Amino acid sequence: MIVCGDDGLAHRLAAELRGVYGEQVTLVVPPSVRRVRQPVVGRARAASAALLDRFSAAVNRTGAGGAEPAANEQVVEAAEVTEAVLTEVGADRAAALALVYDDDETNIRAALTARRLNPRLRLVLRLYNRRLGQHIEELLDQTAAVASGTGPGTAGLDASTTVLSDADTAAPALAATALVGTSKVVQTEGLVLRAVERQPPRPGEVADPGLCTLALLSATSNDPAGADGSEGSGEQGPQLLPDEAAVASATGRGTVVLEQVSYSGPSLPSGRGGVPPFASLFSRRLRWSLAGLVGCVLALAVALMFVTGEHPLYATYVTLLDLFGINDPAFHKSTGRQVLQLLSGLVGLLLLPVLLAAVLEALGTFRSASALRKPPRGLGGHVVLLGLGKIGTRVLTRLRELHIPVVCVESDPEARGMATARRLRVPVVLGDVTQEGVLEAAKIHRAHALLALTSADTTNLEAALYARSVRPDLRVVLRLYDDDFATAVYRTLRAAHPFALTRSRSVSHLAAPAFAGAMMGRQILGAIPVERRVLLFAEVEVAGHPQLEGRTVGQAFRAGAWRVLALNTAPPEGRRGEGESPEEEGAPASGLVWDLPPTYVLGAGDRVVLAATRRGLAELLGRRRRERAGA
Numbered sequence: 001m002i003v004c005g006d007d008g009l010a011h012r013l014a015a016e017l018r019g020v021y022g023e024q025v026t027l028v029v030p031p032s033v034r035r036v037r038q039p040v041v042g043r044a045r046a047a048s049a050a051l052l053d054r055f056s057a058a059v060n061r062t063g064a065g066g067a068e069p070a071a072n073e074q075v076v077e078a079a080e081v082t083e084a085v086l087t088e089v090g091a092d093r094a095a096a097l098a099l100v101y102d103d104d105e106t107n108i109r110a111a112l113t114a115r116r117l118n119p120r121l122r123l124v125l126r127l128y129n130r131r132l133g134q135h136i137e138e139l140l141d142q143t144a145a146v147a148s149g150t151g152p153g154t155a156g157l158d159a160s161t162t163v164l165s166d167a168d169t170a171a172p173a174l175a176a177t178a179l180v181g182t183s184k185v186v187q188t189e190g191l192v193l194r195a196v197e198r199q200p201p202r203p204g205e206v207a208d209p210g211l212c213t214l215a216l217l218s219a220t221s222n223d224p225a226g227a228d229g230s231e232g233s234g235e236q237g238p239q240l241l242p243d244e245a246a247v248a249s250a251t252g253r254g255t256v257v258l259e260q261v262s263y264s265g266p267s268l269p270s271g272r273g274g275v276p277p278f279a280s281l282f283s284r285r286l287r288w289s290l291a292g293l294v295g296c297v298l299a300l301a302v303a304l305m306f307v308t309g310e311h312p313l314y315a316t317y318v319t320l321l322d323l324f325g326i327n328d329p330a331f332h333k334s335t336g337r338q339v340l341q342l343l344s345g346l347v348g349l350l351l352l353p354v355l356l357a358a359v360l361e362a363l364g365t366f367r368s369a370s371a372l373r374k375p376p377r378g379l380g381g382h383v384v385l386l387g388l389g390k391i392g393t394r395v396l397t398r399l400r401e402l403h404i405p406v407v408c409v410e411s412d413p414e415a416r417g418m419a420t421a422r423r424l425r426v427p428v429v430l431g432d433v434t435q436e437g438v439l440e441a442a443k444i445h446r447a448h449a450l451l452a453l454t455s456a457d458t459t460n461l462e463a464a465l466y467a468r469s470v471r472p473d474l475r476v477v478l479r480l481y482d483d484d485f486a487t488a489v490y491r492t493l494r495a496a497h498p499f500a501l502t503r504s505r506s507v508s509h510l511a512a513p514a515f516a517g518a519m520m521g522r523q524i525l526g527a528i529p530v531e532r533r534v535l536l537f538a539e540v541e542v543a544g545h546p547q548l549e550g551r552t553v554g555q556a557f558r559a560g561a562w563r564v565l566a567l568n569t570a571p572p573e574g575r576r577g578e579g580e581s582p583e584e585e586g587a588p589a590s591g592l593v594w595d596l597p598p599t600y601v602l603g604a605g606d607r608v609v610l611a612a613t614r615r616g617l618a619e620l621l622g623r624r625r626r627e628r629a630g631a
Helices: 010-018 051-063 083-088 104-117 130-148 167-177 231-236 242-249 285-306 313-323 335-367 390-401 416-424 457-468 485-498 507-519 615-623 621-630
Strands: 002-004 025-029 073-077 096-099 120-127 161-164 183-190 191-198 212-216 256-259 383-386 404-410 428-430 447-454 476-478 502-505 523-530 533-541 562-568 607-613
Touching: 002 010, 002 256, 010 025, 010 507, 051 313, 073 313, 083 104, 083 562, 096 104, 096 507, 104 120, 120 130, 120 507, 120 562, 130 161, 161 167, 161 507, 167 335, 167 390, 167 476, 167 502, 167 507, 167 523, 212 242, 212 523, 285 313, 285 335, 383 390, 383 457, 390 404, 404 523, 428 615, 457 476, 457 485, 476 485, 485 502, 533 615, 607 615
Parallel strands: 002 025, 002 096, 025 073, 096 120, 120 161, 383 404, 383 447, 404 428, 447 476, 476 502
Antiparallel strands: 183 191, 191 256, 212 256, 523 533, 533 607, 562 607
């Protein structure tokens, strides 16, 4: 396996391939003078020191260069991935190549070169542009098919091309982490999986198992000083894919259950089209002024009807003529009629400035419909999202798909996600989050959660600490680059604020399992974090897997490793691409059958959707076993 990259995702992906799948990995990184600091993949030391001591220890370990390369890893430094570099690292005989640079153009250029060197090479690309990624997939797969002589559209699995985005992979997990009690969501190809955390039942109650139990939460998840649910927590940590006996014997532990597996996709807010609702055309004060004037006109019409005895419609007509000053003076009329005419003229004078203000406000509303919105005065229970870069933009889209109110904070008016915020009519506060008053403008004191997703760890940490000083019970989710740093922040904030939810997430930690699974030839649909572990959802061909083929659904279940969830009956050419929604014209149905009986026998032609741990997916793939047998 060859991994080429210039940030933490490359190191995390290489560690995933080595540690989980046991693969021989060649890591291509920029020279030391240009390389970003390598994240430490292992756990932080379990010491209960002060916050500054923990942060300093994490940074010092990282700055020292981290651990030495493993025995099955080779590190090559290269400024660019040229044909000579790919030849040197053995791309012509490699099984898979991952190009995870932060620049889309760099990855595409290297992919075209690699496909020319080895048509049978499995390629995994990191691209943010989803539409371009679909075209690149088709182009590279067609190139491989023509070079191998099999014809377009018939390239084998070993020559497949997979385009992934770390932003798309991590966005559902980040959005779900900020919303305790709501669903954790994985969505792709029109498929939505929802998993929810449920607290342990009270004495005498029976927990709702949902459709199936995906995991048992750690036994110390409610203890601020206890284990944080990582893979080194042992029996106290979370248990993924437990069997019925383990679920029945687990007392006092929360569960993660599958609550909904069929989904049609919520529609975006009605304001998406850019036309503001009628009520928003005028301010509240102006609406009350117009209502008052209308009431005065009606009162004058009623009074005129009683004074002159005219028909109500005629009395209203005469009142309007007096109002606009186009009626004849009431010289020889009764005193009451003359007084009403004077009052109508006075109301007409008051009406002119109100009508002018209404016209100006309506024009201003239409002109600012495409501009940034400000947080409403009475807003509360929303999510404050810091940063509208690649990750923040994807998370914002996820939150709005779930109809969750969001207020964004961004310092760059030309940021990538500003156009998305305008299109979705999401309030945005422009300013540096580290400056006083910016978070207050985002209504942080009435917010439901804070999502700090800027590219600077210190900015995210500073914003989280300041928000906690305003609201100690605020739910906080931080995007942090380094895993040890994230663990230290998580433990310290959790100990300092035991009654508030704190989560620290590394995008590379969330995205690496999907990239590694794609390099192994698996269709990874998504990943759901269970505390600090990851549960993968994959689509697998049953043929060639003795653990699945010819077995019933009940027999194919392996506790702690994998579990069959659904059968995909749609033809391969009818599956949705990434980013498509069920409402798009011509998008076929997902063809997923979720209510499979335990006695259903899996055939060689079946494709199944399963939940698996990382090691379980590696065992199901069988590469490690074949390599040991060959040795």
